[in-house]
Amino acid sequence: MxxxxxxxxxxxxxxxxxxxxxxxxxxxxxxxxxxxxxxxxxxxxxxxxxxxxxxxxxxxxxxxxxxxxxxxxxxxxxxxxxxxxxxxxxxxxxxxxxxxxxxxxxxxxxxxxxxxxxxxxxxxxxxxxxxxxxxxxxxxxxxxxxxxxxxxxxxxxxxxxxxxxxxxxxxxxxxxxxxxxxxxxxxxxxxxxxxxxxxxxxxxxxxxxxxxxxxxxxxxxxxPGNFRYPNASITGRHDHVGTPRRFRHDAAMAGAEFAMALDRLWEEQEAAGIPLAITFGRFHTDAEVHGLTTVPGLFHFSLDVRAYDPAVLADTEKRMLAIISEIEARRKVRFELGRRASASVxxxxxxxxxxxxxxxxxxxxxxxxxxxxxxxxxxxxxxxxxxxxxxxxxxxxxxxxxxxxxxxxxxxxxxxxxxxxxxxxxx
CATH class of the missing domain: 3.40.630.10 (Zn peptidases)
Incomplete structure (x- = not known):
């Protein structure tokens, strides 16, 4: 009517x-x-x-x-x-x-x-x-x-x-x-x-x-649909602040490198006209042990990735996992992504x-x-x-x-x- x-x-x-x-x-x-x-x-x-x-x-x-x-x-x-x-x-x-x-x-x-x-x-x-x-x-x-x-x-x-x-x-x-x-x-x-x-x-x-x-x-x-890792972490080794770079297992630097790698991936997709959003909602060292003179051996983060195309989400996650493997090998750290959550487009x-x-x-x-x-x-x-x-x-x-x-x-x-x-x- x-x-x-x-x-x-x-x-x-x-x-x-x-x-x-x-x-x-x-x-x-x-x-x-x-x-x-x-x-x-x-x-x-x-x-x-x-x-x-x-x-x-x-x-x-x-x-x-x-x-x-x-x-x-x-x-x-x-x-x-x-x-x-x-x-x-x-x-x-x-x-x-x-x-x-x-x-x-x-x-x-x-x-x-x-x-x-x-x-x-x-x-x-x-x-x-x-x-x-x-x-x-x-x-x-x-x-x-x-x-x-x-x-x-x-x-x-x-x-x-x-x-x-x-x-x-x-x-x-x-x-x-x-x-x-x-x-x-x-x-x-x-x-x-x-x-x-x-x-x-x-x-x-x-x-x-x-x-x-x-x-x-x-x-x-x-x-948009998404995939999320609400409670992810990177484990390295706590060391003295004077430890030379070649001996370090620096979880914070691994986290920073991971974030910048995903930001470059996002920039690449955006330049190609593919809508995507990548967010690190939490991004921090372990408050119980971090300090001015300690190389961080533990790093925490949350990750939310969203897009309008299921294929884009799948490809982004695949590339993300490859980035993690490369960082783990080079920086001698271990990523623990924890529970995965997702929502459909x-x-x-x-x-x-x-x-x-x-x-x-x-x-x-x-x-x-x-x-x-x-x-x-x-x-x-x-x-x-x-x-x-x-x-x-x-x-x-x-x-x-x-x-x-x-x-x-x-x-x-x-x-x-x-x-x-x-x-x-x-x-």
Whole structure:
């Protein structure tokens, strides 16, 4: 069922006060001093899920939860067996993060449903807003915990991962927050990909590309996959600072050489027009024994490599391992990469992306296409075979920091595009 662009924009604009109230309450209830602290499977994330569940109940949506304690707010359709439209994002944050990363996608879904109800849409299929748990992998160093649990694709070993600050297992945290880790371990799933028409996610941009371009929003063209080594190390030998170079087993110099070799590889790929990102998030000597007069015999690092092409990821990892072998032999050290984690490339559905672009044009909203530099729950749905679409909202200061910024006018533009797509496909 189509509505005039002016009607959709007016109905969305009428949601401004509700949208602002939800964002204000989310910020008030999860202060991180500085920034926001919606810790994964902790007090901050729990607060956000209670807040959106209460809002959903007040809005006469059907509220439910699954074994991973994800939250579902459903606007029932006339044909319950028809594949549903699923809208959502995560409600957790990084430590001392911002208020909009993730939460914007949940609030957008709620605003779109409220606007379409006011316009008189009678959906044929269920339209569900999903508040997703545990997208921020910094807490357990595992990607897409909530979404993959719901889809039945979370690796069993992930439940034994430990939260970086509490030391408690993911299974323990899930159970404490009202979930059922044993059901996840058995492979039970809340969501059958065959029963999902599409997964749609609104998210702030994570680098200020739209801000630089002067555009309010973008339609996502792809989500990178990755491989990660969260706790890698290099072992050499602690020596006196006066030890000649030929006798050294210097773990820190090996780490520095490794980082620069990967940076050259990245530069080479970039020059060839191949999108890639390589990040050493942790990079340090052993704090217990390092010092001014000691040659480091132990070095720690974490590594995140992401790209939009599985072949590029595979080739980069192969070349990385060859670099490691060469450094080990020449510098007389040993690399211990530890546990490996990975996430699949998220292929955005071309039809959905095109339809969203068309909707923006009809609504008179300037937009562009933009590849995501970051990982998103949409990628987990794409890997499970669900058609996905994403809309990015302009954000001046990047994300994962207290200065995340989003103009409500820009956000409402994204909600209007989202509502237009739902109206065209839910009836």
């Amino acid at each position: 189509s509505f005039a662009p002016e009607a959709i924009k007016a109905a969305i604009a009428a949601q401004r006060a509700t949208v602002e109230h939800l964002f204000d309450r989310l910020a008030q209830g999860s202060q991180g001093e500085p920034g926001i602290m919606r810790d994964t499977y902790g007090a901050g994330e729990n607060f956000a899920h209670r807040l959106v569940a209460a809002h959903g109940a007040d809005a006469r949506l059907r509220v439910s939860h699954d074994a991973a304690a994800n939250t579902y707010l459903t606007w029932p359709g006339s044909e319950s067996s028809a594949p549903r439209i699923l809208i959502g994002s995560h409600l957790d944050s990084v430590p001392h993060g911002g208020n909009f990363d993730g939460a914007a996608g949940v609030v957008a879904g709620l605003a779109a449903i409220a606007a379409l109800r006011e316009l008189g849409l009678q959906p044929r299929c269920n339209v569900t807003v999903m508040g997703i748990r545990a997208e921020e992998s910094v807490w357990f160093e595992v990607s897409y915990i909530g979404s993959r649990s719901a889809l039945g694709t979370l690796p069993d070993s992930a439940l034994e991962a430990r939260r970086i600050d509490t030391g408690r297992s993911l299974a323990d945290h899930i159970d404490t927050c009202g979930g059922d880790s044993q059901a996840i371990r058995k492979g039970d799933r809340e969501l059958d990909p065959a029963g999902i028409r599409a997964f749609l996610e609104v998210h702030i941009e994570q680098a200020p590309s739209l801000f630089d371009a002067g555009l309010p929003l973008a339609i996502c063209s792809g989500i 998220g292929m955005v559905d071309p039809a959905i992306a095109s339809e969203m672009q068309d909707a923006a044009t009809r609504l008179g909203i300037a937009s562009t296409k933009l590849g995501s530099p970051a990982s998103h729950d949409a990628a987990a749905f794409a890997a499970a075979g669900v058609p996905v679409g994403m809309i990015f909202v302009r954000n001046e200061h990047g994300s994962h920091n207290p200065r995340e910024h989003m103009e409500i006018d820009d956000f409402l533009d994204a909600c209007a595009v989202l509502a237009s797509w739902i109206a065209d496909h839910a009836a």
